[in-house]
Every structure is written in C-alpha cells, then in structure tokens.
Amino acid sequence: MSGTGVIKAVPPQDLMRDLRTFVAGATRRVKTNPLELARTALSVLKTLPAARDAVLEYFCTLFNSAVSKYVTQIETDMCLDSSSSTSGHEDATIVEIHVVLCNFVSSNPKAWAPIISTWSLELLGELSSRYAGRAHVPLSAGLNETLQLWMSCRATRILIDITTQCLSCLMHSDTESCINALLDTSVAHSPHFDWVVAHVGSCFPHTVITRVLSCGLKDFSQHGSADQSAKAPKLNSVVGILGHLAGSHFADIRSALLELFQWSLEPDKHEGDGENAERPATVPFLLQLASLSSTLLHALSTDVLHTLTPSMLPKLAALAPSWCDYFGGSQALEDLIVHLALGCEQGGTQILKLLLDAASPLDYSTTAAPDSSVSASVKSTSREILELLLQEIDHLLRSTMPGACSIPLLCSIKQEVTVIQPLLLSGDPLHVQTAVRLLGLLGYHSTAVLVSSAAFLLQRASTDGHLVALVRLVTGGICNSTSASQLEQENGCYYKTGCLAQALEQAMRSNAGCVLGDEGAIQPPPEQLWHNVAHLLRWEHSGKAPSLRGGLISRAVRCNLQEVSDRLCTVCDPNLACDIAEVLDLTIVADRSSHDVYTVNIQLTLLMAKAVVAYFFLCVSEKDDLVRFRGVRLCCHLLAHLSSHSPPARSLALRELLEGSLFHSHSRLFGAKLPSQIRAPREDVQLLHENHKQGTSVMLAQRHSSVFHAGVIGHGPRKTLANQSQEPDTVTHNTQLLIEVIKACCSSGGTGSETGSEQSPTHPVSLDAITTVSLLLVELISPDVMYNGLPWPEEEFCKVTVERDLHIRRLFDDLPLIWHLMSLVATYRPALCYCSVLLRALTATLLAQWGSAAQRAQHNDRLLATTTQVLELMALGQLLPPPLSSLRDVIPHLKPQEVVQLIRDCVWNYLRDHVPSPALFARDENGLMWRDATLAHPEPQYTDTLRSTMQNNIQHLGTLYSQLFPPMSSKCQNE
Amino acid sequence: MSISNSELKHILKETEFPFCARIALGRVEEMCTTQNIGRTSGAKHVDISMEIISEFVFCEVDRRGSRKRRLNCIQELQLLEVLCDFFTSSVIGGEAVRNMVFMSLFPPTHSDRSRLLIKLVSMASSTKNVPVLTATGMWMQKLGCTSKYSLDLAQGLVKDYFVLIPKAVSGLQDLPQLAPQFTANFLTAVAEMYGVVEKRHIFSPPPDTLLEVITQWVSDNPTLCLAALMVNLQLALPLGGVPMAAITPFAGLFKWCILAPLHYVSQTSTSDIPTSDCNSSESPLYSRLHLALLESLLECYAPSPGLHCADASATENISAQHIAAIIEPIVRWLKDRTRMENESARIRGELALHMALDRLAQVIQVALVTHSVYGNIQELFSQLEMLPENRLLQIVINTHRNL
Known part of the structure; x- marks a missing residue:
C-alpha cells in the first residue's frame, strides 16, 4: 500500500484495508475465515457504495455454497447433527446478509428494491436451475415438491423473503418492470424457476396475474406474428405461471382473462400505438394460452364464452383475418378452435348455440343485413367450424372403444342436454341435423341421452320432419350402420328397439305428468305423443321406410303395452283415448307380420281388454257421433282380436262390459232408470252461510224461521238433480253399439289362424262365449247363488223365492238393457237355457201381477208389455215350442183371469215338466243349434188351456187359431 | 521504453488479470510522459495506448480484437483498486501526465x-x-x-x-x-x-x-x-x-x-x-x-x-x-x-x-x-x-x- 497520499485520515485507511481484504478473500487469493470475510463484505457494502455490485456478486457465491451444501447433505443423507457445525457459520452469514439487505430495502425502497430484487431473482434463477434434478427431486418433479425442497433450504427461503419484500415495495409504483424481471428470469430458467413465480404469485395474485398476462400479450404480439407462434418465448412461462396460480386464485385468473378479452374488443381509442397493436393479438393470444393449458381453457370457457353473442360475431369476423397470421392460415386457426372447443368442460351448449345461431340465424334482427358480405362469411365460417367439430367428435368416438373415450365438450353438452333438445324441433334444417347428429354421438356413450331426446321428440314432434329426425336419431347411431355381421345387426336392432321403448316409456310418463298438471312449464299436448306413435307405426306398416323394416316401432310399443293400457284405462279425454286406442290397434291388430312370433302374456292381455272396455264406455258417452262410431269400431276390432286369441281376455271383457253397462254409472247411457240421486252440489256454497241467510232476525222455536236447509255440512244444501235421462234414440243406439261390442267379444276368431274372418264385420259368434254371457247375466242379475239352476219348481215354491223374483223383476224394469241382452242371448240358442232362473222369476212375478189384476179386473198395459217381452224371449230362445211360442200374440186379446190361467198352464207347468236344458237342442249341418219342433211338441195337457181360451175368444183369434191348431189331418200327416 | 510494444503485449498476455492491468497502466503512463514532453508524435502512441487500455486494463477485447466476456463485479473491484493505487502512486510526470492518462482511460x-x-x-x-x-x-x-x-x-x-x-x-x-x-x-x-x-x-x-x-x-x-x-x-x-x-x-x-x-x-x-x-x-x-x-x-x-x-x-x-x-x-x-x-x-x-x-x-x-x-x-x-x-x-x- 502506498503512503503517498497528501492527506489521509484513518477511516479511509480502514476502508481501503477492508476493501483489500474483501477483494483478496473474494478472489480466493488468501485463505480467510468465511464469516470474517462476510462481515467485511457487509461493512464494505455499507460504507463503500462503489463496491456494491461486487459485494452482491460475492453474496451469490455464499448463497450458492450454502445451497450446494444443503443439497449434498440431502443427497448423502447425512445424520442431522453432524452437519450443524459446517453449516453454522454460513447460516449466520446468510442471516446477517438478510438483515442488512432488508434494512436497505426498508430504508429506501424506491432506490434499493429494484437492485436487490433483480439480484435476488437472478440468483434464485441460477440456483434453481443449477440444482434442478438434485437432492432426490427429479427433474420431472411437480411444483409442490420443488417448492418444498427450496422452502426448506434456509438460503433460498431467505432469498425468496427478500424478493417478496422488494416486490411488495415496488408493486404499487413499478409493477411493469417487476413482473418483467420476474418473467425474464422465468424464461431464462424455465421450468426450474417456476416455484419462485408460484410463490411470488400467490403473494400478489391479482397484480401478478394481470401483469403476467399483459407481459405475455406484449411478447406475443411482437413475436407471434411470425409463422410459428410457439416462438414467443414467454408464452410457455406465462402458461406455467398461470397454471400454478390457477389452483388457488382461479377467480382472479378468470376475471383477468375476461377483462383482457373485453378490452380487446373495445374500439381503438388512439391512446398509444403500442396498445393498439396489441389489441388484435389478444384473441389469438388467449386461444394460444388455452391451447397450451387446459386450466386456462377452463377459465376462458367459463367466463369469456358467456359474453359472446351472435351479434358480436361480425365484429370478430372483421378482426379474424388478422388472427390467421398468428397461426399460419385460417385452416390452422379453425383446427385450433375446434380442438379447443372439444376441450371445453363447460359451456358446450353455449358453443353450439353460438355456432348454430351464426350459421343460420333464426332471428335476422340480430345480425342485420346491411353488411351482407360480413354476415355471409360469418355464416360460412360457422358452418365450417360446426361441421369440423362434429366430424372430429365422430372420428374420436369411432376410433376408441365405447366408454373409453371422454371428450370434455360432449360431457358438458350431456349435462345440459335439455338445451340441445329443443333444437330438434327447430324449423331450420341445419339446427335439426346438428342436434340429431350430436345427440346420436352422445347416445354412443350414454343411452339415457338418446332415450330422453327420443322421448322429447315423441312428445313434441308436430311435423313429419320432426318424426324423420326422430327416426334418424334412433336408427342413425354410431354402431349400427357399420356393423357388418348379422348378429351385430340384430344386436343393434334390439338396442335401438330398447332405446325407443324406453323413450316411449319416458314420454308417456311425462305425458301423464302433464295431464295431471304437475308442471306449469309449456308442455306439449298429450295427444301429440300418440299421434306421433301412430304415425310412426303407419310408416312402419307401409314398409316404405327401409330403416323401420325391422319392426322397430311396433316392437318398442309392445314393450310398453302395459303402460299404454294403463293410460287408456285412466284417460278421460275421448280424443286422447282414441289416439291411444289407435296406437294399440296398430300395434297388436294391424301388425300381422309377426304376431305369431310375439305372444302377449296373459296379464297384459287382460289389462288391454280392460282398457279397451274402459275406452268403449268412454266412446259411448261421447256426444259426437263420428267419434263414437270410430271408437266403437276400434273397440270391436280390438276386442275381437283379443278375445279370439285369449279366452281369459274374453271373459274379462264380457264381464267388464256387462257390469259396466248394467250397474255402473254407464248404465244411464243404456236407458237405465236410476232413482233420482240426491247429490251435494259442487258449488262452493256452505251450508252454514245458507242457513245464516235465512235467519236474520231472532230465531224463535217452532217458527218457520227456524227451519233450516238440509244438507251436507261443508257442501251446502242438498239439491235434487234433474235426472238427465238419455234420448230414447241415443239409448237405442248405445244399446246397439254395446251389442255389437259384445258380439265382437264373442266372435270366434278361430283357435288357429282364421285371419280372414277377423276382418269381416260379422263374425261368427262362438256359442261358448254367448253361454258365458248368459251365465254372467244370471250371476249379475240374480241376487242369490242358490236356486239358480235350470229346473222350474212347483208354482207353490214361488212363495219362497218371491223376494228374489221381485228383485230380478225390478232390475228388468229399471234396466231395459237387460231385455236386449236377453234377446241377444236368446238369439244364440241354447244359451237362453242358462238364464232359466231369470225367466222363472219374471214369470213368477207376472203370475202374481196378473192374478191381482184379475181381481181388480183392470187391464194393465205395462204388465202386458212385460209379459209379451218375456214370452217373446222364450219363444226366441225356443224354450217354448210351437204353438206355445205364439202365446204373446194371444195374450193382448185376453182377460187377466185367462192370462193367469194361460201362463200357469202353458208356461210354468210346461217348463216345470220340461226342464229348459241345452240338451234339448241339436246342432244342424250349419253348426247352428236348433230344437227339433217335431220332437218337442208339447203334450195336450199344456196346450189345451190355450186351445180352449182361444176358442173362447175366437172372435179375435180366429186366424191365429187356425195357424196354431191346424186341422187334425195335417197334424196326423206331420206325425 | 526498453521493451517494444509487441514484447510488452506478449508479456501482458502471460500475466494474470489484475497484474496485467497494473503493468499496462505503467506502460501507458510512460507513453503519455514521452508524449507530453513532445518527443514522439502523438497519433501512433495514442492508438497503441488505447489498444493496451482496451485489451489489458478494461479487458474489453481479446487479442484478436473481438469482444470478450465482461469482467465480473469482483474483477471490476480489483481493477478499481489497481486504478486507485496507480493514480496515488504515479509521480513521474506530475499532474499533467496523470490527467492525460485519466483522459485516455x-x-x-x-x-x-x-x-x-x-x-x-x-x-x-x-x-x-x-x-x-x-x-x-x-x-x-x-x-x-x-x-x-x-x-x-x-x-x-x-x-x-x-x-x-x-x-x-x-x-x-x-x-x-x-x-x-x-x-x-x-x-x-x-x-x-x-x-x-x-x-x-x-x-x-x-x-x-x-x-x-x-x-x-x-x-x-x-x-x-x-x-x-x-x-x-x-x-x-x-x-x-x-x-x-x-x-x-x-x-x-x-x-x-x-x-x-x-x-x-x-x-x-x-x-x-x-x-x-x-x-x-x-x-x-x-x-x-x-x-x-x-x-x-x-x-x-x-x-x-x-x-x-x-x-x-x-x-x-x-x-x-x-x-x-x-x-x-x-x-x-x-x-x-x-x-x-x-x-x-x-x-x-x-x-x-x-x-x-x-x-x-x-x-x-x-x-x-x-x-x-x-x-x-x-x-x-x-x-x-x-x-x-x-x-x-x-x-x-x-x-x-x-x-
């Protein structure tokens, strides 16, 4: 050291000495105590500003050696205690350095923070890339492991602390340069530096995110316009940093992205040239970010996507050409967009709707016509993207095993499938097609989607186009058209049938729900479903649609026969019922192609029968004749089919028909004279209020003011309802219809395959069935189970059964329908025999009545009419052989005493002695049963009364007499 | 002045960093001194001294003249130390030479x-x-x-x-x-x-x-x-x-x-x-x-x-x-x-x-x-x-x- 200085105080000497010591130590020329050296360095730093850089550089080596020791210590896995001595002084120096630097920063943040933060960031970057892959943390280790490793190292922890302290000082004044430094270091030492950024970022999330984005954008707009946007060096680190921060600050990222996007769409304000240059690069930048990180894609798709509307598209379209440059052509841009769209976990429907609305806008007011070239390009581009998107999904699905492939976009759409479904009903063919394709693709993975969509369509389709869409949806899945082998095709067919069946079930269920009115939402008219099903069935039967040839629809309906029948049972709207019945008819009757293959189980058949009967009564009560006839024809058709194939169904149908028409509320339709019912009116009148009205004054006992309305409490006073008796015409009509239906039920469709006879309106009626009818009549009308046998007892015995007889008689009087039924039965001999008990009861009551009439010597027209009816019945059923069969023609001309005599001798006694039994009848060559009149010629003891009575009244009955009792000669000839 | 410039360069290349800067500085000072006295024409010397400074003092270029890796901060500090020492000790040419060296640096x-x-x-x-x-x-x-x-x-x-x-x-x-x-x-x-x-x-x-x-x-x-x-x-x-x-x-x-x-x-x-x-x-x-x-x-x-x-x-x-x-x-x-x-x-x-x-x-x-x-x-x-x-x-x- 030279001593030539003119004036030299002691302190500069010291300074110089310190400096020399430091330089010597730092350059390793002299061996020094590291702690001493560090102290010297710190003092030099405090007193000699010129040495600042050098000292900081020296600190770098200190930190480096500390970290290196730490890392090797971990690597060699030394015991914890043995290391303490070596790292002791270093830790101490590092702590001292920390304190000094922090003091500097806090004393004058503006001046010191940039220096220290740059230094610490650079050092951190160097350290983390130098020791990357060491200390049992592999290069590929995740951020968390790295973070843990470095945060447990004292040196790096202190560095991080210093950095954050500097940054927090600078954050308010000089964010730009801060983040730039951070990013630059991150670029230089990527990916080893990521943990620092992550740590710093989580300390200042909002600032870091927005600044990182803007830095990235700036960089992108400068570098990205070249051919490969991947050249932008900061992009990857931007993505990395945002990815790390996404874990805990996702909302910040989302809002930052949204702000950026909205900013990019703002009109240029000519604020600064640099900013304007960045605007067009924003969207490509965002796209690029999204393509590099699914997290960011998620963030973008949650927020940004929702702000996009079709009306914004023209604006975007104007910008789009400049975007293409960033990706090397429009093709690449479209590809990128498609792939991004595929990766969206949310907002799938949003994307789809946007594309669709843009491709074929339904509402032209949003994309106004003036700029037609722009809107045309928007349209064509959207179409293109949409097509690409669908193709890509298709491709992906086909190239993987079912269930193995998961496309986020599809999943997202699946969650919001209710948004897509209405597209199926859109008037625009593109919308419909897209929806069909998309749902078909979705259906590849989850049948439920397919099913619910099909159900949706079934319920709402109102045009042929919609039904075509439905057919395409169901038949046009992925697996069927390509599968080659027969087996697979069949499987596919079953699959489709199953699909459709489930869809139908779902549709019916929701349909029923809407009938009950549980949802206030716009529900399609319930008839629509059945219209549609019927329509489809007709298509299928027409055989013109190749895709429906496998009996797809009818099979599907058959799977749901039970539900269909249930619906038919419960439905009250005749039109709806008609539609359902039609479907039923088309399914089970009209389809002859495969009914031998398919056998309906008994329970189902019974249910259907019941349903049809219910439908019949509904039809009958219908006012409109046309509807009524159509319905009844349908019923006949159905019942004939059902009962010819299933005896149980027949018996059930018959029982239901009879019971319903006779005793239930339907009986009114058939002219039943019911006692005028006293019912509580439906109006909302309370009995209490009515009674209050009466007594405004003080109520006195025994005065008329104290007489109250009689009524049901809570329902108001009783009112006698006028008995709405049916028009006689209608009654006749209805009765005819009922008879028709019963006949249809009884028709013998043949046990085998008499398919031809089914179509003819006049079916041969099976006798067994008619027998069933007559037995049913007995069962229903006779109140007793005893003494219902065929034989007629002594007349005296009537005194025992008089009660029952009167009951039966009463029923006959009240229910004129019974007469018609009886005559039906009588037509088909010998079924009337089984109704013997009814006839007996009638006859017994008639006897008694005529007897009393004889005493009073008055003529009773009604009595006469009834008697005539009974006698007619017996004659029709050939229970009374000629000449007894002509009794009804005789009676009107006789006095009551004579009538009593006649009935007793000719009817009662004859039948008592000749039990009316089917055995009396014989089958002729036509298969009809007849009672041989020659064999059954009654003995004189039964005819004599008639003969003498007629003789007594020969003035009226001359002609008849000659017919009934021809001269003996002819009689002898006959014998 | 005893050694030619090429020899000097050779020697400098053999020398390690802080020392070569020191030697180079000395050499530059020498050249400036001669220049200041006016014995040699300026332009060529200036070029050579610039070269030496660039290559051996600041280590900005390597021998082929291409760009070298920058000195790290500690080396810079060493260089500063050398420079300080040099200016304190240089007494040969007085203030004018010192300023000249400083200007050329x-x-x-x-x-x-x-x-x-x-x-x-x-x-x-x-x-x-x-x-x-x-x-x-x-x-x-x-x-x-x-x-x-x-x-x-x-x-x-x-x-x-x-x-x-x-x-x-x-x-x-x-x-x-x-x-x-x-x-x-x-x-x-x-x-x-x-x-x-x-x-x-x-x-x-x-x-x-x-x-x-x-x-x-x-x-x-x-x-x-x-x-x-x-x-x-x-x-x-x-x-x-x-x-x-x-x-x-x-x-x-x-x-x-x-x-x-x-x-x-x-x-x-x-x-x-x-x-x-x-x-x-x-x-x-x-x-x-x-x-x-x-x-x-x-x-x-x-x-x-x-x-x-x-x-x-x-x-x-x-x-x-x-x-x-x-x-x-x-x-x-x-x-x-x-x-x-x-x-x-x-x-x-x-x-x-x-x-x-x-x-x-x-x-x-x-x-x-x-x-x-x-x-x-x-x-x-x-x-x-x-x-x-x-x-x-x-x-x-x-x-x-x-x-």
Whole structure:
C-alpha cells in the first residue's frame, strides 16, 4: 500500500484495508475465515457504495455454497447433527446478509428494491436451475415438491423473503418492470424457476396475474406474428405461471382473462400505438394460452364464452383475418378452435348455440343485413367450424372403444342436454341435423341421452320432419350402420328397439305428468305423443321406410303395452283415448307380420281388454257421433282380436262390459232408470252461510224461521238433480253399439289362424262365449247363488223365492238393457237355457201381477208389455215350442183371469215338466243349434188351456187359431 | 521504453488479470510522459495506448480484437483498486501526465466505461483518493460540467451517497478541502441536474441529505464555488489541451434557493401531486444555503492575499444569462397561480412569491456590487421588468439602472 497520499485520515485507511481484504478473500487469493470475510463484505457494502455490485456478486457465491451444501447433505443423507457445525457459520452469514439487505430495502425502497430484487431473482434463477434434478427431486418433479425442497433450504427461503419484500415495495409504483424481471428470469430458467413465480404469485395474485398476462400479450404480439407462434418465448412461462396460480386464485385468473378479452374488443381509442397493436393479438393470444393449458381453457370457457353473442360475431369476423397470421392460415386457426372447443368442460351448449345461431340465424334482427358480405362469411365460417367439430367428435368416438373415450365438450353438452333438445324441433334444417347428429354421438356413450331426446321428440314432434329426425336419431347411431355381421345387426336392432321403448316409456310418463298438471312449464299436448306413435307405426306398416323394416316401432310399443293400457284405462279425454286406442290397434291388430312370433302374456292381455272396455264406455258417452262410431269400431276390432286369441281376455271383457253397462254409472247411457240421486252440489256454497241467510232476525222455536236447509255440512244444501235421462234414440243406439261390442267379444276368431274372418264385420259368434254371457247375466242379475239352476219348481215354491223374483223383476224394469241382452242371448240358442232362473222369476212375478189384476179386473198395459217381452224371449230362445211360442200374440186379446190361467198352464207347468236344458237342442249341418219342433211338441195337457181360451175368444183369434191348431189331418200327416 | 510494444503485449498476455492491468497502466503512463514532453508524435502512441487500455486494463477485447466476456463485479473491484493505487502512486510526470492518462482511460468516446468511472470516483470519494478526484475534476471541466458525461457522473455519485447509502455521506465532509475543483464542478453538475425544469414542476428538489451536505460545504468553504476558476488549467492539462470555460455553481444553486419557496407552496396547494417523498414545507436549509452563497460572493470580492486568482477571473462568476434563466420559471409559475381559487393558498402564494423575489433581488444586488456578473446586464434588467412589483427588487433595479 502506498503512503503517498497528501492527506489521509484513518477511516479511509480502514476502508481501503477492508476493501483489500474483501477483494483478496473474494478472489480466493488468501485463505480467510468465511464469516470474517462476510462481515467485511457487509461493512464494505455499507460504507463503500462503489463496491456494491461486487459485494452482491460475492453474496451469490455464499448463497450458492450454502445451497450446494444443503443439497449434498440431502443427497448423502447425512445424520442431522453432524452437519450443524459446517453449516453454522454460513447460516449466520446468510442471516446477517438478510438483515442488512432488508434494512436497505426498508430504508429506501424506491432506490434499493429494484437492485436487490433483480439480484435476488437472478440468483434464485441460477440456483434453481443449477440444482434442478438434485437432492432426490427429479427433474420431472411437480411444483409442490420443488417448492418444498427450496422452502426448506434456509438460503433460498431467505432469498425468496427478500424478493417478496422488494416486490411488495415496488408493486404499487413499478409493477411493469417487476413482473418483467420476474418473467425474464422465468424464461431464462424455465421450468426450474417456476416455484419462485408460484410463490411470488400467490403473494400478489391479482397484480401478478394481470401483469403476467399483459407481459405475455406484449411478447406475443411482437413475436407471434411470425409463422410459428410457439416462438414467443414467454408464452410457455406465462402458461406455467398461470397454471400454478390457477389452483388457488382461479377467480382472479378468470376475471383477468375476461377483462383482457373485453378490452380487446373495445374500439381503438388512439391512446398509444403500442396498445393498439396489441389489441388484435389478444384473441389469438388467449386461444394460444388455452391451447397450451387446459386450466386456462377452463377459465376462458367459463367466463369469456358467456359474453359472446351472435351479434358480436361480425365484429370478430372483421378482426379474424388478422388472427390467421398468428397461426399460419385460417385452416390452422379453425383446427385450433375446434380442438379447443372439444376441450371445453363447460359451456358446450353455449358453443353450439353460438355456432348454430351464426350459421343460420333464426332471428335476422340480430345480425342485420346491411353488411351482407360480413354476415355471409360469418355464416360460412360457422358452418365450417360446426361441421369440423362434429366430424372430429365422430372420428374420436369411432376410433376408441365405447366408454373409453371422454371428450370434455360432449360431457358438458350431456349435462345440459335439455338445451340441445329443443333444437330438434327447430324449423331450420341445419339446427335439426346438428342436434340429431350430436345427440346420436352422445347416445354412443350414454343411452339415457338418446332415450330422453327420443322421448322429447315423441312428445313434441308436430311435423313429419320432426318424426324423420326422430327416426334418424334412433336408427342413425354410431354402431349400427357399420356393423357388418348379422348378429351385430340384430344386436343393434334390439338396442335401438330398447332405446325407443324406453323413450316411449319416458314420454308417456311425462305425458301423464302433464295431464295431471304437475308442471306449469309449456308442455306439449298429450295427444301429440300418440299421434306421433301412430304415425310412426303407419310408416312402419307401409314398409316404405327401409330403416323401420325391422319392426322397430311396433316392437318398442309392445314393450310398453302395459303402460299404454294403463293410460287408456285412466284417460278421460275421448280424443286422447282414441289416439291411444289407435296406437294399440296398430300395434297388436294391424301388425300381422309377426304376431305369431310375439305372444302377449296373459296379464297384459287382460289389462288391454280392460282398457279397451274402459275406452268403449268412454266412446259411448261421447256426444259426437263420428267419434263414437270410430271408437266403437276400434273397440270391436280390438276386442275381437283379443278375445279370439285369449279366452281369459274374453271373459274379462264380457264381464267388464256387462257390469259396466248394467250397474255402473254407464248404465244411464243404456236407458237405465236410476232413482233420482240426491247429490251435494259442487258449488262452493256452505251450508252454514245458507242457513245464516235465512235467519236474520231472532230465531224463535217452532217458527218457520227456524227451519233450516238440509244438507251436507261443508257442501251446502242438498239439491235434487234433474235426472238427465238419455234420448230414447241415443239409448237405442248405445244399446246397439254395446251389442255389437259384445258380439265382437264373442266372435270366434278361430283357435288357429282364421285371419280372414277377423276382418269381416260379422263374425261368427262362438256359442261358448254367448253361454258365458248368459251365465254372467244370471250371476249379475240374480241376487242369490242358490236356486239358480235350470229346473222350474212347483208354482207353490214361488212363495219362497218371491223376494228374489221381485228383485230380478225390478232390475228388468229399471234396466231395459237387460231385455236386449236377453234377446241377444236368446238369439244364440241354447244359451237362453242358462238364464232359466231369470225367466222363472219374471214369470213368477207376472203370475202374481196378473192374478191381482184379475181381481181388480183392470187391464194393465205395462204388465202386458212385460209379459209379451218375456214370452217373446222364450219363444226366441225356443224354450217354448210351437204353438206355445205364439202365446204373446194371444195374450193382448185376453182377460187377466185367462192370462193367469194361460201362463200357469202353458208356461210354468210346461217348463216345470220340461226342464229348459241345452240338451234339448241339436246342432244342424250349419253348426247352428236348433230344437227339433217335431220332437218337442208339447203334450195336450199344456196346450189345451190355450186351445180352449182361444176358442173362447175366437172372435179375435180366429186366424191365429187356425195357424196354431191346424186341422187334425195335417197334424196326423206331420206325425 | 526498453521493451517494444509487441514484447510488452506478449508479456501482458502471460500475466494474470489484475497484474496485467497494473503493468499496462505503467506502460501507458510512460507513453503519455514521452508524449507530453513532445518527443514522439502523438497519433501512433495514442492508438497503441488505447489498444493496451482496451485489451489489458478494461479487458474489453481479446487479442484478436473481438469482444470478450465482461469482467465480473469482483474483477471490476480489483481493477478499481489497481486504478486507485496507480493514480496515488504515479509521480513521474506530475499532474499533467496523470490527467492525460485519466483522459485516455475515460475518453468521451467510450461511454460504456462511464459506469466504471462512476464506481472509480465513488470509491475515490470514500477512500479520499485525492489524485483521482483531482483528475476527475479536470475531466469534468474539460468535458464541460453541464455536459451529459458530467451529469451522468454526478447522478451516479448522488445515487451512491445520497440515495442508497446516506450513512456514507459523513465521509464526504472534507471533500472541498481535499479536491476543491472536483467538488465545485460536482456542485455545478448537480445544480444543473436538479435545476432542470420539468413540465409540471418548476423545480425538482434535491434529496435532503444532498442539500444539507452542499449547504455545509458552501458555508464552511466560502471559496469553494470559485474553485473551478482558481486553478490554472493550462498547467494541469496536457500539451495543447484546451479547457472549456469554467462555470461556477452559483447560478444553479441560486436558482434552487429562489425557486424553492415557489415550488413548495405550489406543492401544498395542488393536492393531486403526491407529497409522500418530499417535505411539503420549504426546508430552512435553502435560506442557509442562500446566505452562504451570498457570503461567498462577497468573500471573493475582497480576496484574501493568499489566493492567487486574478481579479479578472473573479468578476466572471455569474453569467447574466443564467440569472435571467431564473426569471422565466417564476413568470410561468405566476401564470399557473392565477388558477388558484383558494384564498388562503393565494395568500401563501403571495408570501412565497415575495420571498423568491426578495432572494432574487438580493442575489442581483450582491452580484452587481461585487462585479461578479458578466454578459448583457441590460437585457437582464429588461427581463426583471416583467416580474411583479416587489419593493426590494424595485430598489435594486432603480439603483443599478442608473449606473
């Protein structure tokens, strides 16, 4: 050291000495105590500003050696205690350095923070890339492991602390340069530096995110316009940093992205040239970010996507050409967009709707016509993207095993499938097609989607186009058209049938729900479903649609026969019922192609029968004749089919028909004279209020003011309802219809395959069935189970059964329908025999009545009419052989005493002695049963009364007499 | 001179870094000495010495002339140490040679070396290395105290001592005694640096520590401001060197003192300017500095016999133009002030204005009386007319107009 200085105080000497010591130590020329050296360095730093850089550089080596020791210590896995001595002084120096630097920063943040933060960031970057892959943390280790490793190292922890302290000082004044430094270091030492950024970022999330984005954008707009946007060096680190921060600050990222996007769409304000240059690069930048990180894609798709509307598209379209440059052509841009769209976990429907609305806008007011070239390009581009998107999904699905492939976009759409479904009903063919394709693709993975969509369509389709869409949806899945082998095709067919069946079930269920009115939402008219099903069935039967040839629809309906029948049972709207019945008819009757293959189980058949009967009564009560006839024809058709194939169904149908028409509320339709019912009116009148009205004054006992309305409490006073008796015409009509239906039920469709006879309106009626009818009549009308046998007892015995007889008689009087039924039965001999008990009861009551009439010597027209009816019945059923069969023609001309005599001798006694039994009848060559009149010629003891009575009244009955009792000669000839 | 240049280069190449710089410096000094005596023609020697400096002192280029890796900071520190040692020990050629070497080390053409120069000067200031500081003072004066180079240097020093490590200031107390010329030139540069008028502000106040130190310097050393004038430059400069006309820090520092009241009063009145970093009220240091400056003006009017300065130079302290430059911001401030609505602010503004005008009048009075002003004085007076009415100023004008 030279001593030539003119004036030299002691302190500069010291300074110089310190400096020399430091330089010597730092350059390793002299061996020094590291702690001493560090102290010297710190003092030099405090007193000699010129040495600042050098000292900081020296600190770098200190930190480096500390970290290196730490890392090797971990690597060699030394015991914890043995290391303490070596790292002791270093830790101490590092702590001292920390304190000094922090003091500097806090004393004058503006001046010191940039220096220290740059230094610490650079050092951190160097350290983390130098020791990357060491200390049992592999290069590929995740951020968390790295973070843990470095945060447990004292040196790096202190560095991080210093950095954050500097940054927090600078954050308010000089964010730009801060983040730039951070990013630059991150670029230089990527990916080893990521943990620092992550740590710093989580300390200042909002600032870091927005600044990182803007830095990235700036960089992108400068570098990205070249051919490969991947050249932008900061992009990857931007993505990395945002990815790390996404874990805990996702909302910040989302809002930052949204702000950026909205900013990019703002009109240029000519604020600064640099900013304007960045605007067009924003969207490509965002796209690029999204393509590099699914997290960011998620963030973008949650927020940004929702702000996009079709009306914004023209604006975007104007910008789009400049975007293409960033990706090397429009093709690449479209590809990128498609792939991004595929990766969206949310907002799938949003994307789809946007594309669709843009491709074929339904509402032209949003994309106004003036700029037609722009809107045309928007349209064509959207179409293109949409097509690409669908193709890509298709491709992906086909190239993987079912269930193995998961496309986020599809999943997202699946969650919001209710948004897509209405597209199926859109008037625009593109919308419909897209929806069909998309749902078909979705259906590849989850049948439920397919099913619910099909159900949706079934319920709402109102045009042929919609039904075509439905057919395409169901038949046009992925697996069927390509599968080659027969087996697979069949499987596919079953699959489709199953699909459709489930869809139908779902549709019916929701349909029923809407009938009950549980949802206030716009529900399609319930008839629509059945219209549609019927329509489809007709298509299928027409055989013109190749895709429906496998009996797809009818099979599907058959799977749901039970539900269909249930619906038919419960439905009250005749039109709806008609539609359902039609479907039923088309399914089970009209389809002859495969009914031998398919056998309906008994329970189902019974249910259907019941349903049809219910439908019949509904039809009958219908006012409109046309509807009524159509319905009844349908019923006949159905019942004939059902009962010819299933005896149980027949018996059930018959029982239901009879019971319903006779005793239930339907009986009114058939002219039943019911006692005028006293019912509580439906109006909302309370009995209490009515009674209050009466007594405004003080109520006195025994005065008329104290007489109250009689009524049901809570329902108001009783009112006698006028008995709405049916028009006689209608009654006749209805009765005819009922008879028709019963006949249809009884028709013998043949046990085998008499398919031809089914179509003819006049079916041969099976006798067994008619027998069933007559037995049913007995069962229903006779109140007793005893003494219902065929034989007629002594007349005296009537005194025992008089009660029952009167009951039966009463029923006959009240229910004129019974007469018609009886005559039906009588037509088909010998079924009337089984109704013997009814006839007996009638006859017994008639006897008694005529007897009393004889005493009073008055003529009773009604009595006469009834008697005539009974006698007619017996004659029709050939229970009374000629000449007894002509009794009804005789009676009107006789006095009551004579009538009593006649009935007793000719009817009662004859039948008592000749039990009316089917055995009396014989089958002729036509298969009809007849009672041989020659064999059954009654003995004189039964005819004599008639003969003498007629003789007594020969003035009226001359002609008849000659017919009934021809001269003996002819009689002898006959014998 | 015993070895040829190529041999020297060979030797230098064999030598390690800090030592080769030392040897190279010695060689350069030798060459400068011969040049100064005038024995050899300049141009070739200058080239060779430049080469050597570039290759072996600053290690900027390697032997093939291409760019080398920069020295790291510790090596730089070593180099600084070597440089300091060299300047302290070099006695062969006297001051002129030293300055010559210094000039060749830091020529204005090598702007990238200014970083090192700042460090060197900073280090010299702390270690009180007088030769280096003196050479720097010369360097500044040659390049012009208000030139960009000097301003950069001043800025670096201010950052080191007054911003980053204010505690190190204590080491600068005796700087005026050690290197008065350097200090004076430094003051000129600093005054210029902070006197630069920005758009919104009429004046950017210096850090308090800086102001304090300057006040102390000026009041303790009345002749300090004249130091730049008092040195006979021709002796210190190498052969044929022409110094720039010296500028004293008077005008710049007076400007601080005069504008400071206006600055602070406008800072308090307009609330939109954040007042976090600077005190909102005027520091009393300004008036102390003002007084010290006036005293030192008076001081040099009655020069002590010990000083060897000529009367002629003493009268050329302050350019009339520089004083006139103070008037313009005041006028501008007046225009701005018309926007003030607040009554109390208006009153405070009035007070501040009169204080500023008083100080201006004092300065003019003293300067004129001591004959320190040169240049177009009439022009100055006509400009003074533009200022608002002030009693003292009026008296001063009336007194001197007639002369």
